[in-house]
Amino acid sequence: MTQNFPSLPGFSAAKSHLLEHAQTVSDLFERISHVDDDVPGWPEPEGIPDDAPLLGPPAPAPLNGAHCLQALAILQLAKTFEDRALTAMMRDGRPVCLTLPDHDMGEIVETAAQALYPEAFAVGRSGKIWRAPEAATSGKTIIALAEVKLRSFLHEGHSVLMLTSSEQTASSQVQDLVGHDLNLAPISHEMILGVLTLTHTPTSPGVTDALVETLPTSTKLCRLTTLKLIMAFQADTAVEVAQRLSRFAAAAPQKAGPKLSDVFGQEEAVAAFMQLQEDLNSWQAGEVSWEEVTSSLLLYGLPGTGKTLLPTAFTNSAGLPLIKTSYADCQKAGHQGDMLRALDMAVNEAINSAPSVLFIDEIDAFYARSSEVHNSRYMIGVVTGLLTQIDRVNATAGVVLVGATNHLTIVDEAVVRAGRFDRHIAIAPLNLAAITSFLQAKLGDVVEARELRHIAARMIGATGAEIDDFIRKTRTLAREVKSNISDRILRRAADLYLPCPDTPLLRRIAAHEAGHLLVGHLLKMPRATLARVTSKGGAVLRDQRIMQTDKKLNDDIAMLLAGRAAEQLLCNSISNGAGCGIDSDLAKATRLALQAETQFGFAENIMLWHDIPHPPRPFDIPHDLASRATERLKAAEAKATTLLSDNQPALMKIADTLFEAREIEGRALDLLLEAATNMDAVKEPVFEGKDAPTTNEAPFSVQYPRDLQAHLILRKA
Template identity: 25%
Template structure:
């Protein structure tokens, strides 16, 4: 029975179109045409041969002029047995209706004159009849039909591969359609608000929108209106996209998600068409949420920079997006979420109330928030009993949520590499050092002289920073090459919302301690302080030109929070003021450099002892630093 059912099912299957039948038909057509042309391939002769050999001998039956170009010559049947026509009988099929010879006539007038002159002495019954015909050759017809057929076959194959005959979602005919991924209410996202740690204020505002979609009566009875758009702004890795995924998991409404770059294509008008199609789909499934990640790809400010372009596809897409967000059309029940880390370059019309009513700023997490983020990412990790989460949070200032996730993963990889059953505190410290400084390169060979210079350089950083009041606590010093650096001094950075002038100057002095130690000990300097000098120069220019901390220039700032000065070719201050800024920066750096050398001269014995210990064991921790340099009065290390 099963076999009979299978046979009946297979017999009922519709027979689809097989392109190989079309290929076979075209091949047969070409073969038949070539065979017909070979049969009809008459011998070409000249006018002189035609006149002297055939016409004067009265052997011509008739002449047919085809398309005013070629004369087809038919020989009388009773004369074909003549020896001069034997080549026709041997090389051609003796088929009636096929001309024996052909002649290019040039023009009809010339041919008619020649025929008249050649037959002026002929009797009336000996005159040769001339017929005129207009024909369409099958070969000529195929010469322009065949390329069209090939083009049609190409498009058919392209459509079949791109989306089931050109009508599927991947077809090129749908390049103007929205590419947003739809998450229906039936498909529950794995990410919820419980998985988002350290963003309590942002979650409260986002949860309010989700609650409005679930219980709109609670808000509308008081006359409240839900924000049309919410802009998530923050540095990379702070959880903007994660927060949007949590919204998709919590909201029981259709959720459309896509990237801003998906709107812009090489085809003109595609971006605007996709925006229209996206909002059309969202309105049909309202209430719904649209999430546009990296909206700065299409939301850049419109200005003079684009004035020279006759047709800017990105600007057209932005105009359509502005219209859809707050135009004459209604977007009832459609909420737009967007994320960017470059809010300063967005168009002002995009950020105004009525389009994106609410701006949620996600900053780098604080110590308490980092501790909560560690707790989330440590759940799948088999951690040891010695793992101190508060200490890890203290040792990772400036880390984003993505950095913390990467640190937990690196620690697990390091423990697995050591064939350990648990991930210990030491593994997390190694993972932190690798993320901040790079991979250890113990196999990198350096000469003893260079190693000695590096040891005194790092010892100079340690000594100067140890005796400065406003420098973070020193954790350890190492001369093991890591990443691009040959050594490093590890500090425990403190979290500050504002920085005072003494803190700026002490940090500059500590950064110059390595170069100062080289000059004090070796009476020469090297290129090893490149990274230190880069940081010092940037800090000094920030103090003078941005923060107004210079006494001579006074409280002036040339910081541009809008980003408009980036488009200017010149600087926002005069040449005279620029010269004064350069002079003040040089004076500031030079004075701090001399201060660092004075400290090293004062504590020269401690510098020598620390450098020798580094050459001996390559890493010096906090206990050895306290033994050599003494107890710091402003030590802020956690107990």
């Protein structure tokens, strides 16, 4: 590996700076006499073969690590400003702001800037350097006093280079003055090797290759603190410097806990975080700007699905600090002022720890400012404060913002818009394949795959937290009986801790979800991607519409109410399953019906927009509006009932198949819907035996066609 270090930007200035600050000229001359001369008056070096071995030990005088780091900072500055561009920037009149990796780097860079650009900062010239005060100790008084000096520079007509970092702060008035805002170029292998040729034992090309292999990656170099860099350069030889750098980088505490590789069944979210990790590494290496990185993600889904696990796994994988806060964490600090102060403290910690991750949980608890909730004026101030802090985070390079909510629909629109949370990712309960993979990763070395699949089938729809809980209980049971985990222990744990299948309940849920599937298919709605039946309820996942018309909206309501209609048709009754909570079928249908009458302009005689609280409260809905919305709901349910009655054989086929499989997705679901809607009419039951079975005999003791088997059991529910 051949390096032409004298051509490295700033190399000549770094060499001159080290010569000026060497403890003895002879000591420095011994160290850098092999470097091509590019300093005026520097003696011509004697030629050294490319394959020259390491020379003898360096002079006994210890190296000053701070001087070495100042030389490195000169190379970083030269890269940042393209050698001599800083002087031109400062002539514009507005301050140039340079953001540094940490507070301790300020003094190092100040010295380096004066060495690299002596004409800009010479006595009597206009250039001045100002360092922002440290945020950890800065109150308003300290900031004001520090800025007095800056203001005096500006009043006197000086051009100013402002040095700041995530640990330093300046008032908004000062920040508004900045004309050029840059980040100090990250450390590269070439810069490290260039400084080592000036400060440590000269090396042959072969040794240079060994140094490159020993040095940590550029990403890890960028994360080393100023103090660790100084300590590394105090080593006696170049090889020892590289070894120290590698050791310091490896010594960064490795977080215990889950990594992204431990997250199952959330392919989109894991892929997004892995891409973010790559982009973060590229940004730290100076290959991309922070503006090119999608650095804000909003995770939404049911409780326990892994919304908290994902940012934790990401920070563990990326080796970043995780700063957590939530509505509850802020609220317990006190009333509005204290609450916003607590949020501000969390944001400051994330900014001061950059690169870092700020995780804001319970985003939905802040409510939407348009919602007519109790103390809504108070909440307007809180949400406005949240927006201000989100904007601060997104304006800070190196801070990743992750939010989480159980109810995306009730989050303030200004919070979730692009520019605040650029990417929204649904976090759904795990499917059968993901649960099997989860169990396989945790128990696969001691339990047969067949048994794991059996247990996974009983846990369809479980969250990652619930699977973890089951695994912990299984391990506890094994310790209690003083046994290793085995198929027998796993089956016993399943019988103890997993809900026993309730056949009538599962049949009813299968009928309910079959109603959604069939009506959606017949009305040519967006494709259903997954259908699931569990003892805790069912689900159908479907692509969402982009735009509504009156007809499409009525079809959507019919599909939402088709679960109720299917239960009535196959079970002779309806359950409360369609109306539990603000995300239930009936709640969604009600909101659509109200929106049709009040927001979308679909009402026959009224064309007036007004807002609807979510969830809508009965006492907020005028009687005439409630009547019109109810008529729309009843008409949609009647439409669903007619469609299901006319296609009852298909409904039973789908319900039966869904009950047997518990979960169907993708292409298999498409084929089921096509087959069911194209099947022949239901045949009469055929008995095997002399007489029909009595009501006391077990289900399916009579061999009906499979479609009728489902129907018979459902009617008994």
